[in-house]
Amino acid sequence: MATIHIDYLGGLRTDCVHLQSGTHINTDAPTDNQGLGEAFSPTDLVANALGTCIITTMAIFARRENIDLNGSQLDVTKVMTSQPPRRIARIDIDLVLRASHSGTPFIPEQATRTRLETIAHTCPVAISLHPDIEQKVSLRWEEDVIA
Structure with a gap:
């Protein structure tokens, strides 16, 4: 059984869901690698x-x-x-x-x-x-x- 579900949102960003708790973490590529650095x-x-x-x-x-x-x-x-x-x-x-x-x-x-x-x-x-x-x-x- 999966632990985490990840949706790619485009623009080098993801939405990650910890399936047991429902907690969300978003990620973004860092500014030194084409991202906006607006999330981890x-x-x-x-x-x-x-x-x-x-x-x-x-x-x-x-x-x-x-x-x-x-x-x-x-x-x-x-x-x-x-x-x-x-x-x-x-x-x-x-x-x-x-x-x-x-x-x-x-x-x-x-x-x-x-x-x-x-x-x-x-x-x-x-x-x-x-x-x-x-x-x-x-x-x-x-x-x-x-x-």
């Missing part, structure tokens, strides 16, 4: 998939440890090759982790931080991407007020 490009979604997979798999582990990662943030930068063939050369992830336990902010002990950082580099998307795509993940822990 397909390669933006690959970079987004890496970032969301990293934080989601970290949060699954953290939940089992009674740690809430709410308030953590990621900035994702996708770098395309400058020479043909056009492809993703590198994805940079800048991850600021904020943890709390029962609403109290804290920085987990070193063993837990190490485990979470390992998960960031071995999430399903990270290990599914072609090894020619460089993945640069920087993590820092901040003790901050969690809203």
Whole structure:
């Protein structure tokens, strides 16, 4: 059974439907490749998939440890090759982790931080991407007020 249905809308745009939830995502070709850049490009979604997979798999582990990662943030930068063939050369992830336990902010002990950082580099998307795509993940822990 299909997971996603995609309609090509013309003008280098698509409408994608996640069949289980009915959620829609539109795509547009980037401005440097004949598009208008008015929505995620397909390669933006690959970079987004890496970032969301990293934080989601970290949060699954953290939940089992009674740690809430709410308030953590990621900035994702996708770098395309400058020479043909056009492809993703590198994805940079800048991850600021904020943890709390029962609403109290804290920085987990070193063993837990190490485990979470390992998960960031071995999430399903990270290990599914072609090894020619460089993945640069920087993590820092901040003790901050969690809203």
